[in-house]
Amino acid sequence: MTIAFLDLRDKLREFSRARDWDQFHTPRNLATALAVEAAELLEHFQWLRDEESTSLQPEVREAVSLEAADVLLYLVRLADKLDLDLIALAQRKIEINAEKYPVALARGNAKKYTDL
């Protein structure tokens, strides 16, 4: 899986331009749509027990896959509107997290860094 975020970004630009949707794509609206899609993804897990969530039924996995795609698409679109480099930010955030969660303190527990 090599990729082109740029390719996704450009396809979404063209998609929106063709439909005259840029008027709706304010950062705020896109952030709202992103949160709504993430909740729709989560909905598929809401009544599952832990062990059921690790071996999804095929139709659930398919539905989750398409919701995950929606999350990515809105995230790419939001990043485009705010001129963010998502990959660089993600790399940077991993480094920040490594400092917040030192291996020695965080090992085997799920506490928030403020409670370590």
Added chain:
Amino acid sequence: MTIAFLDLRDKLREFSRARDWDQFHTPRNLATALAVEAAELLEHFQWLRDEESTSLQPEVREAVSLEAADVLLYLVRLADKLDLDLIALAQRKIEINAEKYPVALARGNAKKYTDL
């Protein structure tokens, strides 16, 4: 911006392995964390008026950037656990959306496809 989703995936695997966090990273828990992060991103926009959301204050833009990174990281991690190819899914979802929202019907309005 070319990328390596694979690189992010591998760094997250190593991050989690070093902290013995795979026990917490069920698909369900990751989907929950994803939705929580998306809401935290949205929180920065909650009291803004439309026009304010298009020219964010620098400190808000920075906060939003790091929340966007969190969303991407949890999405990559969830995709890893479910063995999903996010980029291929996103490409496929754009095609699905193009059929759901034909240019002639969707042009200039934000109705859901079920209401077109």
Added chain:
Amino acid sequence: MTIAFLDLRDKLREFSRARDWDQFHTPRNLATALAVEAAELLEHFQWLRDEESTSLQPEVREAVSLEAADVLLYLVRLADKLDLDLIALAQRKIEINAEKYPVALARGNAKKYTDL
């Protein structure tokens, strides 16, 4: 626990009036704040296993309690701005759900009504 939703509503009106916050309390902004608070409540559960969620640690239960209060407060405020009678709506929704989920079909399974 008998109540006064009206009392909560009036206190929130006065709270907002004193701070000149009605300008921020559009239905959309309140709906956003409501979703953000619900996600903050959920955050406290995100790494718990099923059995841990049924016997919360005291400090988690306290935190969840205050988030639940926030959810109720934004819900009451949103209902006020949209002139909704929440209790009547909730009663009506229980009746709708009873038709969507007949006992004979729904008993012991958590499927969505569209899949029954």
Added chain:
Amino acid sequence: MTIAFLDLRDKLREFSRARDWDQFHTPRNLATALAVEAAELLEHFQWLRDEESTSLQPEVREAVSLEAADVLLYLVRLADKLDLDLIALAQRKIEINAEKYPVALARGNAKKYTDL
């Protein structure tokens, strides 16, 4: 609008008992359902501009009303499972907020209390 939270609570208990759904109603699952419903409510606002959100179309208002009812029902159910007195908590939270947001500092601005 006087109310009976207790009446709603009891109807939901009976609803769940008749369908053998208590097995699914862990606090965690209910918190997830609550967040999902709040996001569904928000979805109706996601492409609206500020001024459109204050005068909803009748069918949007109706849809929002039923989502608001769902939020309340899951909140009441969660409170029941955690043995929380929602009204007392809401009263207490208003007092906490009054201290966090003193009139003199908060008047006319929407900053978070940590930024006042």
